[in-house]
Amino acid sequence: MNIETQDLSDTRKTLVASFDAEEMATEHKAIVAEFTKLAKMPGFRPGKAPAAMVQKRYAKEINEEFRKKVMAKAYQSSIEDSKLEVLNVVDVQEGEIAPDAPASITVTVDIAPEFDLPEYEGIATTIEPAEASDEEVEKVIENMRAERADFKAVEREAVKSDYVKLAYEGTVEGKPILELAPDKQIYGKVPQTWEEVEGENEGLIPGLGKQLAGLKAGDKKDVDVEFPAEFSAVEALAGKKAVYAVEVLEVRERVLPEIDEEFLKAHQADDLEGLKTNVTNHIKMQKEGRNRSEQRRQVTEALIEKVSFHPPESLVESETQSVLRQFIDQNMRQGVTQEQLESDKEALYANARKAGETRVISQLILSKIAEKEKVKVEEADMNQFIYQQAMRGGQDPNKFVKELAKDRDQLRSIQQSILLDKTLDLVVSKATVTESKAAAK
Numbered sequence: 529m530n531i532e533t534q535d536l537s538d539t540r541k542t543l544v545a546s547f548d549a550e551e552m553a554t555e556h557k558a559i560v561a562e563f564t565k566l567a568k569m570p571g572f573r574p575g576k577a578p579a580a581m582v583q584k585r586y587a588k589e590i591n592e593e594f595r596k597k598v599m600a601k602a603y604q605s606s607i608e609d610s611k612l613e614v615l616n617v618v619d620v621q622e623g624e625i626a627p628d629a630p631a632s633i634t635v636t637v638d639i640a641p642e643f644d645l646p647e648y649e650g651i652a653t654t655i656e657p658a659e660a661s662d663e664e665v666e667k668v669i670e671n672m673r674a675e676r677a678d679f680k681a682v683e684r685e686a687v688k689s690d691y692v693k694l695a696y697e698g699t700v701e702g703k704p705i706l707e708l709a710p711d712k713q714i715y716g717k718v719p720q721t722w723e724e725v726e727g728e729n730e731g732l733i734p735g736l737g738k739q740l741a742g743l744k745a746g747d748k749k750d751v752d753v754e755f756p757a758e759f760s761a762v763e764a765l766a767g768k769k770a771v772y773a774v775e776v777l778e779v780r781e782r783v784l785p786e787i788d789e790e791f792l793k794a795h796q797a798d799d800l801e802g803l804k805t806n807v808t809n810h811i812k813m814q815k816e817g818r819n820r821s822e823q824r825r826q827v828t829e830a831l832i833e834k835v836s837f838h839p840p841e842s843l844v845e846s847e848t849q850s851v852l853r854q855f856i857d858q859n860m861r862q863g864v865t866q867e868q869l870e871s872d873k874e875a876l877y878a879n880a881r882k883a884g885e886t887r888v889i890s891q892l893i894l895s896k897i898a899e900k901e902k903v904k905v906e907e908a909d910m911n912q913f914i915y916q917q918a919m920r921g922g923q924d925p926n927k928f929v930k931e932l933a934k935d936r937d938q939l940r941s942i943q944q945s946i947l948l949d950k951t952l953d954l955v956v957s958k959a960t961v962t963e964s965k966a967a968a969k
Contacts, residue, residue: 529602531609536636539840540618543610543635545602549628552598556627559594595625602633613640616842638840645896646834649958653826655819656964660811668807672795673787679780685744686779688726692740693778695719698733698753698770708764715762720777734759736772743776750774761863823956831893831955832886839888847884848877855880891948898951905946913946 529551532544547555560583567586569577583590599622607614619636679691686692697717698705706716714721714732723737731737739751751774757767785791787800797803855876859869869876897903914932918925932939 529605531606533606533610533612537841538838539641540636540638541610541612543603543606543612543637545606545633545635547598547602547631549630552625552627552629552631555598555601556590556594559590559597563590563593594627595622598625598631599633603635606635607637612637614638615640615840616846618842638842640892640895641837641839643835643837643892643896645900646831646893648831648897648955651827651830651955651959652962653823653956653959654962654964655822656815658812658815658819660808660815664811665804665807668811669787669803670784673784673791674782676785676791676794678783678785680783682779682781683744684779685742686725686740686776688741689782690725691722691780691782692725692743692776693720693722693780694740694774694776696721696733696736696751696772696774698772700765700768700770705765705770709762712762715765733772736774740774740776743774743779745776745778747776748774749776760859760865760868763865763868820956823959823961824952827952827955827959828890832889835889835893837889839885839892843888843891844881844885847887848881849884851883851887852877852880894948894951894955897955898947901951901954903947903951903954905943905950909946909950910943913942 530546532546534542534544536542560579563586564577564579564582565575567577567582568574569581569585599620603617603620614637616638617635618638619634621634621636623632623634625631682690695718698715700708704716706713709715723731723740725737725740727737733753734755735753736751739749743749751772753770753772755762755765755768755770759766787803792799792803795803795806797806856869860866914925914928917923918928921928932942
């Protein structure tokens with residue numbers, strides 16, 4: 529067999545494995561011999577039937593096994609001969625495979641790019657202070673109280689943090705919004721709904737809640753609303769100025785619960801100081817988690833900036849499609865229509881490709897670091913992953929393991945992901961850390 533390697537790019541090669549007729553005949557004869565040993569033919573003991581009879585009886589099976597063996601030998605010999613680090617098989621052209629004729633099999637592969645491993649120790653990272661301020665603790669406790677608040681009807685005018693039951697009907701330049709967006713009635717005309725007065729979070733209709741203070745039950749008011757230009761929930765309203773005729777039906781005051789024994793017990797605390805301690809620890813844990821994520825981001829960006837190579841195209845395209853699916857799912861959950869996604873598909877793909885290329889480059893760098901540092905995926909790493917995934921999906925871990933064992937490709941992907949995560953954590957552990965001077969808010 530003759531092996532020829534052709535360069536298509538720095539990371540894409542074609543490997544052409546050529547067999548002469550004699551080699552093909554030898555391979556085919558060996559397959560027939562294997563079938564003859566095992567074949568059960570009427571009138572003959574196993575292994576004693578004539579080869580010609582076996583070949584005729586099992587022609588289809590023999591030819592298929594012959595094809596597979598030739599293909600496997602061509603691929604394995606090509607890889608071994610070329611000494612390439614193959615990351616992905618892009619295409620296989622087998623041509624005609626016959627037992628008495630020369631054959632040529634062409635395998636197109638993407639290989640790992642050549643680059644010098646950048647310095648990865650002592651990368652500078654900056655984190656925020658992890659300590660919780662008194663103001664942060666108080667705000668969290670107030671939010672806890674707000675979650676258990678009662679709402680009492682009042683006759684007075686609405687003030688900040690009250691909830692108002694109201695009816696409204698919107699128009700744009702005198703035309704009912706129901707006509708502009710008939711499939712989005714909630715933006716056009718609603719007989720009753722609730723809105724927080726001057727709430728921190730924007731309501732369904734931008735700015736509506738900020739214009740309800742001072743109104744009481746029975747009051748009517750025309751409220752001016754300007755929809756942002758990028759308002760994706762209703763494309764017909766994007767960038768438009770609307771007028772909503774509002775009628776207040778009821779005003780309710782939010783009454784926060786006392787921090788009493790029942791409240792403390794519900795939040796696993798014996799007293800107010802214990803509650804503050806729990807909240808402080810929770811805030812600190814959240815900040816430390818954000819700091820770890822931020823360090824990982826900073827380290828990854830620093831590594832990418834230190835290298836220059838073109839990542840393999842097939843890996844980039846695979847990651848691009850993965851990112852694109854995430855983009856689309858996220859946008860659809862946020863109410864973006866299929867039509868809007870279609871109109872933005874070029875920008876979506878461009879952003880997804882940029883993210884996909886960045887992912888592949890970082891993965892290749894981390895793989896090389898893992899090899900140098902001899903990072904391995906241990907049994908404990910797999911057990912932890914399996915337990916976390918099973919708990920997240922509400923599955924029995926043993927059942928999850930059995931399902932995972934059936935899919936070797938998924939198993940290899942998980943092992944690779946764990947390896948890269950461990951390697952990134954290793955690089956982060958070697959980074960220098962500077963705490964930001966910014967005061968906690």
